[in-house]
Amino acid sequence: MSNGQGSRGSGGASGGAGGGPVIAAVDGSDHSLSALEWAREAALRHGTALMVAHVLPDASQLYAGRRSALHDPNEPKEYADPVGDRVRALLESGPELPAEVRYEALExxxxxxxxxxSAEQAPLMLVMGSRGRGGFAALLLGSSSRAVAGTASCPVVVVPHEGRAAEDPEGASAGRVVLGLHAAETPEDVLAFAFAEAAARGTTVQVVSAYALPPGPMTVIDSPFAVIPPEALADGADGVPAERETLRAQNERLAPLRARYPDVPVEQAVVPGDPAGRLVEASRSAALVVVGRHHPRRRSLLIGSVAHALLQHAHGPVAVVPTLHDDGAA
Incomplete structure (x- = not known):
C-alpha cells in the first residue's frame, strides 16, 4: 500500500470527540463523489478529520511497480492520478471543509x-458509494461495497446511488436515525454508534425491533408498525405478550444509552416477523439506518440477513457496524 500524493488542511487540530477520521472511499464515479460529500458533512458534524482514500487502478499500480523495479531515472517520479486531481479540485472549490483534510492513494x-x-487509521467510519465505476448498471450493490461492509474493522456507511435514493434527499438528510435492534443480540457498539450520530445531528433515534408472531387467520402482514410511547410498557397494556416482552427487553438495552445521551429523543417501535422490510421502508425518510453486521458470537464472515437486505434495497445511507468490543451483549 502506498501513502498518498499530498494532503491538504485548512488549519486547526485534527480529531474530535470520535478520535479517528472519517474516511471517504472514492474512485471518481458520481456514486463515490456523493459518498465523499456525505463524509465531508459527517466529519464536520463530529469535529474530526476527513481522509479521502483512492485505490489506484491496475495500470497505475503496474507502472509504479515497473519504475521501482527498473530504477529508471528518465521515468517521471510520480504516476498520473486524475481521480486525486479531480477530488482535490472539488474540495478546494467546494463548501466548508473539516479542519484537516488529507488524500491517500492506495495500492x-x-x-x-x-x-x-481502516485498520491502520481506526476511523470513526468509512463511507463509500453503493456502486463503483466498474459496476454493472443493474447491480444494486457493488462487490467492493459488499466486501468492505462485511469485513472492515470499523463502521461502514454505504450511500446509495441516485436510482435508489429517496425522492426528497434533503428531507431524508434532516430525518431521524433509525436503529435496527435485536435486544438479545445487537452489540453495544451498534447502539452507541446510532446515538452518537443522532446527537451529532440533533435528531431522534427510532428503534425498531421485531418479535415472533405465530401465523393465524387474522394476522395482518403489511400493516404499518406502531411507535410505542413509554406509558404503553405498563402492565396490562394492550398488545400480544411477545410484543410486550420485546418492548421490555428493548427498554433494558436502551436505558444506558438514554442516560448517556439525555438530549437525544427516542422512539420505540415493534414489528412482527423480520424487520428488514420495515427498515428498508423507514430508510425513505431516515437520515441514516444503523444495523449490526452479524451476531457477535457467530464469528461468521458472512454479513447478516438484515444488513444484507438493507445494503441491497435501502433508499438512504446505511451504517453497518461490527462488534468493536467484546461486551457480551448477546
Missing part, C-alpha cells in the same frame, strides 16, 4: 486496501 485490491487503511 492493492479495493477491498483489501480499504480494510488495511
Amino acid at each position: 492493492g485490491s479495493v477491498p483489501e486496501a480499504l480494510r488495511a487503511v
Whole structure:
C-alpha cells in the first residue's frame, strides 16, 4: 500500500470527540463523489478529520511497480492520478471543509486496501458509494461495497446511488436515525454508534425491533408498525405478550444509552416477523439506518440477513457496524 500524493488542511487540530477520521472511499464515479460529500458533512458534524482514500487502478499500480523495479531515472517520479486531481479540485472549490483534510492513494485490491487503511487509521467510519465505476448498471450493490461492509474493522456507511435514493434527499438528510435492534443480540457498539450520530445531528433515534408472531387467520402482514410511547410498557397494556416482552427487553438495552445521551429523543417501535422490510421502508425518510453486521458470537464472515437486505434495497445511507468490543451483549 502506498501513502498518498499530498494532503491538504485548512488549519486547526485534527480529531474530535470520535478520535479517528472519517474516511471517504472514492474512485471518481458520481456514486463515490456523493459518498465523499456525505463524509465531508459527517466529519464536520463530529469535529474530526476527513481522509479521502483512492485505490489506484491496475495500470497505475503496474507502472509504479515497473519504475521501482527498473530504477529508471528518465521515468517521471510520480504516476498520473486524475481521480486525486479531480477530488482535490472539488474540495478546494467546494463548501466548508473539516479542519484537516488529507488524500491517500492506495495500492492493492479495493477491498483489501480499504480494510488495511481502516485498520491502520481506526476511523470513526468509512463511507463509500453503493456502486463503483466498474459496476454493472443493474447491480444494486457493488462487490467492493459488499466486501468492505462485511469485513472492515470499523463502521461502514454505504450511500446509495441516485436510482435508489429517496425522492426528497434533503428531507431524508434532516430525518431521524433509525436503529435496527435485536435486544438479545445487537452489540453495544451498534447502539452507541446510532446515538452518537443522532446527537451529532440533533435528531431522534427510532428503534425498531421485531418479535415472533405465530401465523393465524387474522394476522395482518403489511400493516404499518406502531411507535410505542413509554406509558404503553405498563402492565396490562394492550398488545400480544411477545410484543410486550420485546418492548421490555428493548427498554433494558436502551436505558444506558438514554442516560448517556439525555438530549437525544427516542422512539420505540415493534414489528412482527423480520424487520428488514420495515427498515428498508423507514430508510425513505431516515437520515441514516444503523444495523449490526452479524451476531457477535457467530464469528461468521458472512454479513447478516438484515444488513444484507438493507445494503441491497435501502433508499438512504446505511451504517453497518461490527462488534468493536467484546461486551457480551448477546
